[in-house]
Amino acid sequence: MNKPAPSVAIAILNWNGKKFLESLLPELQQLTYPNYTVYVIDNKSSDNSVAYIQSSYPAIKVIELDGNNGFAGGYNKGLSLLNEDYYLMINSDVEVSPSFIEPLVSMMESDTTIASSQPKLLSLKDHTLLEHGGAAGGMIDFLGYPLCRGRIFDASETDRGQYDQETEIFWASGACCLVRREAYWKVKGMYNFFFMHSEEIDMCWRFISEGYKVKYCPDSYIYHLGGGTLSHQSPRKTYLNFRNNIIMCFRNSPWYVNLWLIPTRLVLDLAAALRFLMNDWNNCKAVLLAYKDFIKWLIFEKDKFPAKKKALWSIPFVLKTSVAWQYYINNIKEFSKLKKHEL
Structure with missing residues (x-):
């Protein structure tokens, strides 16, 4: 007898996203995976999202917060x-x-030590580009600055198949990732204080600290719009990115690392x-x-x-060079070229 397919909860977090749900929910009705349930977790929307789901898709379960x-x-x-x-966020x-x-x-x-996996994220606006919010898997440098395989700061690469190999990554994008339920709760989920931005990076750091892996799966892909909540130029986004990133580094790094990391980050930031x-x-x-x-935190x-x-520098695949230096001083805009250059 064949083993039944593992159960997957497709969990969509929604806040006034009715215009996006109108496009996504019909697609989720066409999935070929045999054992999934769609949930919409609603952050008290005011755009009639809940009423729309309940009237148009009564089989979809709504969790109203x-x-x-x-x-x-x-x-x-x-x-x-x-x-x-599994949770599919x-x-x-x-x-x-x-x-x-x-x-x-x-x-x-295939491996119970994998806590999370991410598909290839391509741009919804231009299907040839790797998308800003996850590209071909999230990485980080030894100073705590995040980047993606296929996207450094604001420079996104064209998808030429250069990242079509399975590999271990540092973080899986919150735009779309599959997470093992047991692992999620072992690290106590995401850090509530962050509210939004950097929360998936922080969680994946904790996965790795607990001995789990995070992996990129090139055989799966989605198209992501990005900026649906905050634009890339938003001061609110800048604030959350910098605040949450420095907190993430401080709380996940051993004390002896923070003695040099936090002063260094202060100068760079x-x-x-x-x-x-x-x-x-x-x-x-x-x-x-x-x-x-x-x-204050x-x-x-x-x-x-x-x-x-x-410590970041103790993780083998963390970049042992400064991505900011490589990008702004050495003018390197592609992830695949970073490993060929040192400071």
């Missing part, structure tokens, strides 16, 4: 009610192919603020506010630290 809990809090609350083997601003789930599940089932100052005071101010609130926030920590 009592307020806007953000990305991390919304998923933590919603997923705590689900018992499927997926944004509403995506297009999917009917068979995109099977390769992800197959990869996870202030340089970024000065760069913004040239033509964008609001984004400059966002970086300064991020550090002000990092200090240090003083007032409780339950700051995960059970286990792991």
Whole structure:
């Protein structure tokens, strides 16, 4: 007798995303995977999203939350009610192919130490480009600056098949990733304080600290719009990215690493603020506010630290060079070329 397919909870976090759901939900009815349930976790939308789902797709289960809990809090609350083997966390601003789930599940089932897997993310606006929010898997440098295989800062690569090999990565994109339920709760899910941005990177760091793997699955792909909540130029996005990233580095790094990492990051991030100052005071101010609130977090926030920590430089596939130096000084815009250059 064939073993039944593992159960998958397709969990869409929604906040006023009715216009995106109108495109995505019909596609999810055409999936070929045999054992899945679609859930919409709603962060108290005011655009009639819930009424639309209930009238147009009564089979889809809606989890209505009592307020806007953000990305991390919304998923933590919603997923705590689900018992499927895997959580497929997926944004509403995506297009999917009917068979995109099977390769992800197959990869996870082949190795129980894989906590999460990510498909290839291509741009919904231009299907030839790897998409900003995940591309061919998330990576990080030893200073804690994130990047993607196929996207460094604002430079996205054309997909030429250069990242069509299965590989271990540092983080799987929250735009679309399959997560093992057991692993999710072992690391206590995403960090609620972050609200949105960097939460999946922080969670994947904790997966790795606990001995799990995160992998990229090139046989699965989706198209992602990106910027559906905040545009890339938004000062709010800048603030959350800088604040959450420095908090993530501090809370996941051993104390002896923080002795040099945090001062180094302060210098580099202030340089970024000065760069913004040239033509964008609001984004400059966002970086300064991020550090002000990092200090407040240090003083007032409780339950700051995960059970286990792991220094970035001790992880084999973490870049041992500064991605900012490579990008801005050496003018390297492609991930595949980073390993060929040193400072």
